[in-house]
Amino acid sequence: MISFKSFFLVFTLLAAWALSSLAQDGSPDHPSSSEVTKPEKVEPRDLDVEPPPAPLPAASFDAVVDRVIEREHFFLTQVRKQHPLIETYIQNTRKDEELGEVPSSDRYFLGRLDLSNGTRDDSFLGQPGFGSRFLSKLTTFYSLKFLPLGFAQMVILDSDFERQYYDFRFVRREFMGEVRCIVIDVQPKPHAGNGRFVGRIWVEDRDYNIVRFNGTYAPRPRYSYYLHFDSWRLNLRPGVWLPAYVYSQETDLKYRGSQTLSFKAQTRLWGYDLQRLARNEEFTQILVDEPESVRDQSQSTEDAAPVQAQRLWQRQAEENTLERLEKIGLLAPPGEVDKVLETVVNNLEVTNNLDVQPEVRCRVLLTSPLESFTIGHTIVVSRGMVDVLPDEASLAMVLAHELGHLVLGHEIDTKFAFNDKLFFPDDQTFDRLGFGHSSEEEEAADKKALGFLQNSPYKDKLSNAGLFLRALQERAPELKSLIRPHLGDRVGSKNSVRMADLLISAPKLDERRVDQIAALPLGGRVKLDPWSNKIELIKTKPVALMSPREKMPFEVTPFFPYLTRLKENPATPQKAALTGRVE
Incomplete structure (x- = not known):
C-alpha cells in the first residue's frame, strides 16, 4: 500500500447541478467554431423549483462550451445541499498469467458525502479523516495511505471550471443509452495550475449537462499522484443529473522508483432523497375519505394474550x-x-412444514460487503451478497441459515422496542447496532439449515452452493474487507466457512474452467436508484465467456449504465388531498 503525501492546491469551491432547462434543436453533426455571444447567466435555483424558460439552442461549438461551463457552475452551487452516502471498494491487483489481473488485497470505505461549508468526518467505519488538513469542502472517507484527495473528489470535474483554463476539442456525437451526447476532449492550458482535469467529457445535447467524464488531473505535484477515473451521472430529477458511479483503475503507476501500483475500485453514491421517505409524506398529507369507506383495520378486538404480547413487543423492536x-x-x-x-424462503418453509409466526420477511442492505443476518423475523441480505451468488440454490443456502436462527428462537434484543435507543448519529450505526450470534448459535443454525435444504427443491443443486463456499474460502485471504461484516456474522474465512458440510459434496474448484461458475463479479445482479434507494434485479442477456479471465469471481468491474432521461408522469390522485402540517 502506498503512503501518499499531498502538497497540491485543493479545490475550494463545490460542485452542484444546474436546474434550468435549455432547449435543444437540430444542429449540424460537427459544430462550427464561430464566435457567439455567451448566454445570459441564470441565478442558481433549488432542486425543487421550476426551471426558468429555456434559451435558444446553441448554434456553434463555442456556444456549446459556454453552456456546458454555465451548467457546471450550477452544479458547483447546488450540490452542497446534497448529502448522499458514498461507498468505495478497492481491490489491489496482481498479475496472473492465465487469469489476468486478480485481487491481492482490498480496502473498503463508507460515509456520508458532505460538500457544505466546513469539514466534518462522517465515516461510518471510524476511518481517521484528513479532510481538515487537505480537503476543506469534502468529508473524508479514505485513508491518506492510498489517495491524497480521496475517491469522493472524483464526482467533481473541476471546482473552477472556466474557459480560460482549458482547451476544448469536438470529437463526435455518440449515444450513451438513449441519450445523445456531444463528446469533447478537454485539456488544461499551459500554466493553468495543478489539479486540472484532463480527459474526455460527454455532454447530453438537450440541456448541455455533463453526464460522464473520463480521465485524471494534471499536472501532478512532485510528491503526489493523481489517479485515473471514469465518473458517471444519472438523470435523477427533471433536468438534474447527479453523481452515481465512479470507476477508478491503475495498472502501471510507478512510484518510489521501481514500485508499481495496480488496483481497481468502484465508488457508488445513493440516498439523495432520504428526507422524503414515504412515511414522512404520508404524515404531512391529509386524505379526505368518504365516511362509509372508513373501517377499523385491526385484526383483533381483544387484548393480546401473553405470547401474542411478547411477539408484538419483539415486532416493535x-x-x-x-x-x-x-x-x-x-x-x-x-x-x-x-x-x-x-x-x-417460502419454498423452504413449505417443504419443511414450517409455520413461522410472525411471518418471515426479507430486506436488502445496500452495501457491498458480503453479510446476512436477522432482525427479529426479517432476514437481511447485503446487496454485495446478492450480486455474487451464482444461482438460486446458493441463495437458498444463505436464507436457510438465517431461517435456522429464527426457528431456533435467536431473537433481536428487545431494547429497541424503546425507540430512544435508536437516537444516535448516523455515523455511529455500526458501533451501536449489531446482530451477530455466538459460535454455538451459528453452529446450531448451520445444522438446522442443512436439514431445511435436504427437504427443499434445492437438494439436488447443493453442490453449487458448496462450490460458492469453496471459492469464498479460496479468495478470503485477499478479500478481507469484502467478507468483513459490519452488522451481522462473518460468512467465511480462510480457515472456516458457514455451512461447511456443503463443502463435502462440492466439486474441486478450478478457476481455469470457463464452464465452472463459482461466484459472480460485484454489481451484476442488483440495480440501485440513487435518488429513492429502490432496487431491482438487472435484466441482461447471458454472455458467453471466452476465457477464464472473464469469470472474475468477487471482483470489481467498470460501470457502463444505460443512460435515460427521467420522464415526468404525475399520477392522478385517487382521493382529494390537502397537503399541510398535521397538528
Whole structure:
C-alpha cells in the first residue's frame, strides 16, 4: 500500500447541478467554431423549483462550451445541499498469467458525502479523516495511505471550471443509452495550475449537462499522484443529473522508483432523497375519505394474550430498527427484490412444514460487503451478497441459515422496542447496532439449515452452493474487507466457512474452467436508484465467456449504465388531498 503525501492546491469551491432547462434543436453533426455571444447567466435555483424558460439552442461549438461551463457552475452551487452516502471498494491487483489481473488485497470505505461549508468526518467505519488538513469542502472517507484527495473528489470535474483554463476539442456525437451526447476532449492550458482535469467529457445535447467524464488531473505535484477515473451521472430529477458511479483503475503507476501500483475500485453514491421517505409524506398529507369507506383495520378486538404480547413487543423492536436503517440510507425500501427472496424462503418453509409466526420477511442492505443476518423475523441480505451468488440454490443456502436462527428462537434484543435507543448519529450505526450470534448459535443454525435444504427443491443443486463456499474460502485471504461484516456474522474465512458440510459434496474448484461458475463479479445482479434507494434485479442477456479471465469471481468491474432521461408522469390522485402540517 502506498503512503501518499499531498502538497497540491485543493479545490475550494463545490460542485452542484444546474436546474434550468435549455432547449435543444437540430444542429449540424460537427459544430462550427464561430464566435457567439455567451448566454445570459441564470441565478442558481433549488432542486425543487421550476426551471426558468429555456434559451435558444446553441448554434456553434463555442456556444456549446459556454453552456456546458454555465451548467457546471450550477452544479458547483447546488450540490452542497446534497448529502448522499458514498461507498468505495478497492481491490489491489496482481498479475496472473492465465487469469489476468486478480485481487491481492482490498480496502473498503463508507460515509456520508458532505460538500457544505466546513469539514466534518462522517465515516461510518471510524476511518481517521484528513479532510481538515487537505480537503476543506469534502468529508473524508479514505485513508491518506492510498489517495491524497480521496475517491469522493472524483464526482467533481473541476471546482473552477472556466474557459480560460482549458482547451476544448469536438470529437463526435455518440449515444450513451438513449441519450445523445456531444463528446469533447478537454485539456488544461499551459500554466493553468495543478489539479486540472484532463480527459474526455460527454455532454447530453438537450440541456448541455455533463453526464460522464473520463480521465485524471494534471499536472501532478512532485510528491503526489493523481489517479485515473471514469465518473458517471444519472438523470435523477427533471433536468438534474447527479453523481452515481465512479470507476477508478491503475495498472502501471510507478512510484518510489521501481514500485508499481495496480488496483481497481468502484465508488457508488445513493440516498439523495432520504428526507422524503414515504412515511414522512404520508404524515404531512391529509386524505379526505368518504365516511362509509372508513373501517377499523385491526385484526383483533381483544387484548393480546401473553405470547401474542411478547411477539408484538419483539415486532416493535424489529420495526423500529428497520425504520432507522432505512432512514439512514443503509436499507433499501421494500420492493420486488424482497419478494424474490421471500419466495425462496417460502419454498423452504413449505417443504419443511414450517409455520413461522410472525411471518418471515426479507430486506436488502445496500452495501457491498458480503453479510446476512436477522432482525427479529426479517432476514437481511447485503446487496454485495446478492450480486455474487451464482444461482438460486446458493441463495437458498444463505436464507436457510438465517431461517435456522429464527426457528431456533435467536431473537433481536428487545431494547429497541424503546425507540430512544435508536437516537444516535448516523455515523455511529455500526458501533451501536449489531446482530451477530455466538459460535454455538451459528453452529446450531448451520445444522438446522442443512436439514431445511435436504427437504427443499434445492437438494439436488447443493453442490453449487458448496462450490460458492469453496471459492469464498479460496479468495478470503485477499478479500478481507469484502467478507468483513459490519452488522451481522462473518460468512467465511480462510480457515472456516458457514455451512461447511456443503463443502463435502462440492466439486474441486478450478478457476481455469470457463464452464465452472463459482461466484459472480460485484454489481451484476442488483440495480440501485440513487435518488429513492429502490432496487431491482438487472435484466441482461447471458454472455458467453471466452476465457477464464472473464469469470472474475468477487471482483470489481467498470460501470457502463444505460443512460435515460427521467420522464415526468404525475399520477392522478385517487382521493382529494390537502397537503399541510398535521397538528
